[in-house]
Amino acid sequence: MIDKLKAFPWRRYVKFAYLTGSWAEGRRGRDVDIIISPVDLETYGELLEALSNTSALQRIKLT
Numbered sequence: 001m002i003d004k005l006k007a008f009p010w011r012r013y014v015k016f017a018y019l020t021g022s023w024a025e026g027r028r029g030r031d032v033d034i035i036i037s038p039v040d041l042e043t044y045g046e047l048l049e050a051l052s053n054t055s056a057l058q059r060i061k062l063t
Contacts, residue, residue: 001032004057013047014039020063031059 001023010017015037022029039047044062051057 004054005032008054008057013043013050031061032057033061033063035063
């Protein structure tokens, strides 16, 4: 999972993305919590679509 997160083109959509929660603490959780920089609604939609098209990253919750 961590390798997939690192490989995702985050900078195409946001200025920063921080991993939080259980995965950031080295524990496997049911979902992946990520804090992202503020973006407009269109960019947010594009980001969600890109994440949903990457099967390993479909459990991500963005804040």
